[in-house]
Amino acid sequence: MIGKGRRVVVVGGANTDIQGKPKAAFIPGDSNPGLVARSFGGVGRNIAENLARLGMDVELIAPLGRDAEGEALLADCRTKGIGTTHCLCSRAQSPTYLCVLDESGGLVGAIADMEAMEELSPAWLSPLRPLISGADYLVADANLPRETLAWIAENFGPKARGKADGMIPVKTGPRLYLDPVSRTKARKLIGLAGSFDCLKPNRAEASLLAGGEKGDCAALCEAMEGRGDLPPAIFISLGGEGMFYKTPETVGAIALPRLKGDIPVVNRSGSGDAACAALLWAEAEGYDAARRAEFALAAAVLTASCPEPVHPGMEPGALDVLRQKLFFKETK
Numbered sequence: 001m002i003g004k005g006r007r008v009v010v011v012g013g014a015n016t017d018i019q020g021k022p023k024a025a026f027i028p029g030d031s032n033p034g035l036v037a038r039s040f041g042g043v044g045r046n047i048a049e050n051l052a053r054l055g056m057d058v059e060l061i062a063p064l065g066r067d068a069e070g071e072a073l074l075a076d077c078r079t080k081g082i083g084t085t086h087c088l089c090s091r092a093q094s095p096t097y098l099c100v101l102d103e104s105g106g107l108v109g110a111i112a113d114m115e116a117m118e119e120l121s122p123a124w125l126s127p128l129r130p131l132i133s134g135a136d137y138l139v140a141d142a143n144l145p146r147e148t149l150a151w152i153a154e155n156f157g158p159k160a161r162g163k164a165d166g167m168i169p170v171k172t173g174p175r176l177y178l179d180p181v182s183r184t185k186a187r188k189l190i191g192l193a194g195s196f197d198c199l200k201p202n203r204a205e206a207s208l209l210a211g212g213e214k215g216d217c218a219a220l221c222e223a224m225e226g227r228g229d230l231p232p233a234i235f236i237s238l239g240g241e242g243m244f245y246k247t248p249e250t251v252g253a254i255a256l257p258r259l260k261g262d263i264p265v266v267n268r269s270g271s272g273d274a275a276c277a278a279l280l281w282a283e284a285e286g287y288d289a290a291r292r293a294e295f296a297l298a299a300a301v302l303t304a305s306c307p308e309p310v311h312p313g314m315e316p317g318a319l320d321v322l323r324q325k326l327f328f329k330e331t332k
Helices: 043-053 068-079 115-119 122-133 146-156 183-189 203-209 217-226 271-284 289-304 316-327
Strands: 007-011 015-022 034-041 057-061 063-065 088-090 096-101 107-113 137-141 163-165 168-170 175-179 233-237 242-246 251-255
Touching: 007 043, 007 122, 015 068, 034 043, 034 068, 043 057, 043 068, 043 137, 043 271, 057 122, 063 068, 063 115, 088 115, 122 146, 137 146, 137 271, 146 175, 146 183, 175 271, 183 203, 203 217, 203 233, 217 233, 217 242, 233 271, 233 289, 242 289, 251 289, 271 289, 289 316
Parallel strands: 007 057, 007 137, 015 096, 063 088, 137 175
Antiparallel strands: 015 034, 096 107, 163 168, 233 242, 242 251
């Protein structure tokens, strides 16, 4: 059991989500009757909100435009207990994510206008080193430019600990969590993923980092290790099948049971973000890898049951109740 403090810095995307969902089976190339909803999202912002709801002390670093959308998003973050003092005021418009879901809540396709993310450079982050050094965890998502991800890994990753840089010692520093976001954006992580503490990819993202390996998760990890892209801890999401995990202490997998009718699947778009947040929270609580995977799966299921990217009922007690319901056992 690792267990650390509760201060988290999240560096990543925050945007307005515009989401369309058809009332019946989606017909490509046609106008589909359905519902269109707007909400605040972004991988980094979603992770930050989940962590705040789980009782963590969270500071979000994200670029937002000088526009009404950016102001509204900042105000929403503050009402949810997320620190925004260090968000970047971008020259570009606030990031926007436009997606179409199928009738079951699965992703059909999306367009992400994330030009503002390019301004979140190492030069901009460098003055925030004291803030980052003082955190217990740092979460980065692959919406960040590759050079920024490399700067984070070089300055705060496992290999940097024990060194000193100028007046700021980096003897402990935050544990680094990394979310690949998508297979396309995971390409930025080739040659970098192994320099973080914990990685939460899905199977497709892990396969890419493994050089296109097609085997099981153990084989993917072996291939990633051979390429230098395997971090000390990895939790591979297997969708409805469950989650594979490998840490310095153990290797295993948690199967997700078939969901019963009282747990509906409405929208899966924020489930991965919730799983990443739950993994970090459960580590800070001192749980072992298997329990952390259970909490991550419970968080994903809970999030998929509501139309919002973050479930308003995400909190430790509710998460543990659902975990026990899913995995049919009491743990301490």
